[in-house]
Amino acid sequence: MMHAVESEERTDAPRPVVETSVEGGRRLASAYWREVERTTRGLVRVRHAPEGPALRALGTSLIKFGPPHIQAAEHRVSCRYPIEGGLLARRPGGSITFAQDGSVLISSISGFHPRLATLPVLYAHVQARIHAVVSRRYFARLVREGAT
Known part of the structure; x- marks a missing residue:
């Protein structure tokens, strides 16, 4: 039986890049979705819908997400999307x-x-690497744009 995958990428920014607010949580997510599209040169697109976003390629839903759960308190803000299905799930x-x-x-x-x-x-060479590459580019862009 295969266990669930856990993957965490992190970096230290010189300062916070978004406000600790619901809007800050939205900005974190929005920047990631944009970076997915940039990194894949548009091959993978994010389709936003009221029920949650989906990563799509060539008309196929790769991963479907539920609506975001945003939390903001003191110095921490997060935006979490439940994974609801798709070809890669x-x-x-x-x-x-x-x-x-x-x-x-x-x-x-x-x-x-x-x-x-x-x-x-195959997972280690494909999906896990894609997440790591997108995350590194996402962090670099957030730091460069320094939204706060």
């Missing part, structure tokens, strides 16, 4: 979270059951 479950804790930026996947996890080597 073996089954619904888990989440992707974008957060800022003080000046630490975090992008994490928790409890995700990827279809490629049945072939661990």
Whole structure:
């Protein structure tokens, strides 16, 4: 039986890049979705819908997310999306979270059951690497744009 995938990327920013507010949480998520499109050169697009965003390629829904859950308190803001399905998900479950804790930026996947996890080597070379690359570019862009 395959276990759920956990992946966390983080970086220390010189200062907070978004406000600790609901709007700050939205900005964290929006910047990540834009970076997915940039990194994949438009091959993967984000389709926003009232029920939540979906990552799509060539008309196929790769990963579907539920609506965001945004939390903001003191020095931490986060935006978490439940994973609800799609071609790359073996089954619904888990989440992707974008957060800022003080000046630490975090992008994490928790409890995700990827279809490629049945072939661990393939997962490590494809989905896990894509998340890491997008996250590094996302952090760099957030720091450059320094929204606060």
